[in-house]
Amino acid sequence: MKATPTIKDVAQRAGVSPSTVSRVIADHPRISAATKERVRAAMAELNYHPNAVARSLVRRRTYTIGVALSRSAEAALANPFFPEVLRGVGAVARQARYFLTLTTATSYEDEREQCIELLTQRRVDGLILLASRTDDALVDWLAQHSYPFVVLGRVPGRDVPQVNNDNVAAARAATEHLLALGHRQIAFIGGPPDFVVSVDRLAGYREALEGAGLRFQDDLVVHTDFSYEQAYVAARSLLVGPAVRPTALVAIDDSVALGVLAAARELGLRVPEDLSVVGFNDSPVCAHVAPPLTSVAIPIFELGAAAARMLCDALDGVEGPRKILLPSRLVVRGSTGPAPATGKGAMPTPRAVEVVRAEVVRTFGGGYAGG
Amino acid sequence: MKATPTIKDVAQRAGVSPSTVSRVIADHPRISAATKERVRAAMAELNYHPNAVARSLVRRRTYTIGVALSRSAEAALANPFFPEVLRGVGAVARQARYFLTLTTATSYEDEREQCIELLTQRRVDGLILLASRTDDALVDWLAQHSYPFVVLGRVPGRDVPQVNNDNVAAARAATEHLLALGHRQIAFIGGPPDFVVSVDRLAGYREALEGAGLRFQDDLVVHTDFSYEQAYVAARSLLVGPAVRPTALVAIDDSVALGVLAAARELGLRVPEDLSVVGFNDSPVCAHVAPPLTSVAIPIFELGAAAARMLCDALDGVEGPRKILLPSRLVVRGSTGPAPATGKGAMPTPRAVEVVRAEVVRTFGGGYAGG
DNA sequence: CTGTTAGCGCGTTCAA
DNA sequence: TTGAACGCGCTAACAG
Numbered sequence: 154m155k156a157t158p159t160i161k162d163v164a165q166r167a168g169v170s171p172s173t174v175s176r177v178i179a180d181h182p183r184i185s186a187a188t189k190e191r192v193r194a195a196m197a198e199l200n201y202h203p204n205a206v207a208r209s210l211v212r213r214r215t216y217t218i219g220v221a222l223s224r225s226a227e228a229a230l231a232n233p234f235f236p237e238v239l240r241g242v243g244a245v246a247r248q249a250r251y252f253l254t255l256t257t258a259t260s261y262e263d264e265r266e267q268c269i270e271l272l273t274q275r276r277v278d279g280l281i282l283l284a285s286r287t288d289d290a291l292v293d294w295l296a297q298h299s300y301p302f303v304v305l306g307r308v309p310g311r312d313v314p315q316v317n318n319d320n321v322a323a324a325r326a327a328t329e330h331l332l333a334l335g336h337r338q339i340a341f342i343g344g345p346p347d348f349v350v351s352v353d354r355l356a357g358y359r360e361a362l363e364g365a366g367l368r369f370q371d372d373l374v375v376h377t378d379f380s381y382e383q384a385y386v387a388a389r390s391l392l393v394g395p396a397v398r399p400t401a402l403v404a405i406d407d408s409v410a411l412g413v414l415a416a417a418r419e420l421g422l423r424v425p426e427d428l429s430v431v432g433f434n435d436s437p438v439c440a441h442v443a444p445p446l447t448s449v450a451i452p453i454f455e456l457g458a459a460a461a462r463m464l465c466d467a468l469d470g471v472e473g474p475r476k477i478l479l480p481s482r483l484v485v486r487g488s489t490g491p492a493p494a495t496g497k498g499a500m501p502t503p504r505a506v507e508v509v510r511a512e513v514v515r516t517f518g519g520g521y522a523g524g
Numbered sequence: 525m526k527a528t529p530t531i532k533d534v535a536q537r538a539g540v541s542p543s544t545v546s547r548v549i550a551d552h553p554r555i556s557a558a559t560k561e562r563v564r565a566a567m568a569e570l571n572y573h574p575n576a577v578a579r580s581l582v583r584r585r586t587y588t589i590g591v592a593l594s595r596s597a598e599a600a601l602a603n604p605f606f607p608e609v610l611r612g613v614g615a616v617a618r619q620a621r622y623f624l625t626l627t628t629a630t631s632y633e634d635e636r637e638q639c640i641e642l643l644t645q646r647r648v649d650g651l652i653l654l655a656s657r658t659d660d661a662l663v664d665w666l667a668q669h670s671y672p673f674v675v676l677g678r679v680p681g682r683d684v685p686q687v688n689n690d691n692v693a694a695a696r697a698a699t700e701h702l703l704a705l706g707h708r709q710i711a712f713i714g715g716p717p718d719f720v721v722s723v724d725r726l727a728g729y730r731e732a733l734e735g736a737g738l739r740f741q742d743d744l745v746v747h748t749d750f751s752y753e754q755a756y757v758a759a760r761s762l763l764v765g766p767a768v769r770p771t772a773l774v775a776i777d778d779s780v781a782l783g784v785l786a787a788a789r790e791l792g793l794r795v796p797e798d799l800s801v802v803g804f805n806d807s808p809v810c811a812h813v814a815p816p817l818t819s820v821a822i823p824i825f826e827l828g829a830a831a832a833r834m835l836c837d838a839l840d841g842v843e844g845p846r847k848i849l850l851p852s853r854l855v856v857r858g859s860t861g862p863a864p865a866t867g868k869g870a871m872p873t874p875r876a877v878e879v880v881r882a883e884v885v886r887t888f889g890g891g892y893a894g895g
Numbered sequence: 896c897t898g899t900t901a902g903c904g905c906g907t908t909c910a911a
Numbered sequence: 912t913t914g915a916a917c918g919c920g921c922t923a924a925c926a927g
Contacts, residue, residue: 159904161905170914172907172916173913176913183912183913184912203645204903206581206903209577210904211905211919215577223614235607243629244628252647254588255610255624255625257613257615258618275528275575408808438812442812540897540898541899542898543897543900543922546921546923550922555896556897577921578903578919578921578922581905582902582920582921583922
């Protein structure tokens, strides 16, 4: 394999100067058609391809964006989340002619380190990162150094570019669905309390309860991690502990919901006759378990796409929104049903195929930070 | 934000020449400790970080490897596969001080294009790619241009660096498990026939049958894609069609196995009493469906890690194996049981918790191509 | 042990 | 419309 041809070789072959070749690459308007043709022919003959590294050096742009998804415990098991968000990011990035580089860390600290490396070494032009905790040192660092970045998730109290789904509205919708089915004792199993997603979904749950004139009860709320096993334990405590057993339950996650189903089965509770269960993510398994799981579908691909769009726009100097909130859909399946008839009559909602409710909220800001 | 400091600024601040700074970065042995200290202090004060792009240009190495996972239909739904293999690749890459860039394509052609771009533009030093089909134009192209690359999967008939799990042995083990349970009518649902994984697992299935003195029967084999839905259809045809209904079934994939379970349920067949089912991948859901699914666990993380190790070694000029075949484990759960007693007595194997059988095969070659 | 001199491959002035 | 010269930030000879 001969040495890769450079712009110089092409110039020589085409009988022009290197700068002319450079201009042809950039499709500069003030180059004669004849010359362009000649140069292009030479490039083809030599099988020339511009060296991206050299271009990056002089243009001070790599046309690569960093993607940090591996940082949270959430990511590990938000299994369907990971590839899907990447697909969204990738689709937009490619269209905008950006490449992707990925961090692959096992710990929070390692991920932070990798992100900083990526940026300070100028390997990437900007960063998309999953922010899951309520406080995040990396986000602060990025803002402070004014590196271009977009957060996937919500960053409470900090005005940074971010894309999120409306978890409050989503949890409210899920809870209202249960309320409409006549449930009055509705429990909530959240993730770790320092995760924004836990906070937000709990808030939505609470809003729905209070909107229905019900009291928020501490003993109906449990925090766990996102695992099936922990969820199983938490569900048991919830289904055995309180004075009045809940007839319905909102789980932070589908895996958690699966753990609830297992606990219910073991306790001899029928779903949905004795207990209704709602999960989040609408992962593929939902349709394939017994009973099929009612779940809130999060627009994962769109989240990734929106984040990429926001970052690429910022990098390209295009104005656009700095905050985006995406809607979710409640997908009703067999795991939710009318509350067991007690005293007051339940009021079952018609459970059609894939009854879907959407909430749409969008917030627009102005301009971008960083760049 | 002031302009990023360069090696020159550091040199000036430390009262040395730029090349000395460069040597300190490389931790050159023949630099006095005193100077090193001084330079390092200057770097710290200025918050200097070497520009990776400039280094790449002159060293002709980006220390980045490309990862092409999105190319196959398989990847889309081999959901657990994707993040896990990436974790493996990432762990080794980071340890070897390489970064990762990812292709994100929607079509086979697009992926091919992206890979070629990555390589010809010198954005990456080498490539790891999932090769799923029995013939693959990209692999040919890579070999022809002698770019460094490693294939994840098996490439029949081409002697290229590759890492794979032993699908033949794995399918043989799965089938032998069923044979040991007394089954004699064992069906096979494969993926698309031009996927190497389909070919190999079918071969293992056949080997096991013939090893037990049974005849391979065409009408017990069906090809489908990797989806739950198609699997459902395929399973129905298999469970209704043949003269003698199979009492056991090997599915190419866990999602396919789930489709089989659904079909069986619908046909009123009890699992495992009337039908035993084995899947592949040992995805998390296996433990959470009813009945829990017996499945072959593929060492996904290790596959990624081995591929990365192989590529990084090649790039770093380290000798090592050019072909690696990793073992799998059969994880026995509730979906497989003794064959229904017919005439000949079944011989049930003790079904302990997570009975695990391992097959280990390793093949070593010599040296590396490319570089 | 350290400084000087040349590039790496390309984009971008400034002239012509 | 094109060419010459310079520099992006760094490493790698070659001197000293």
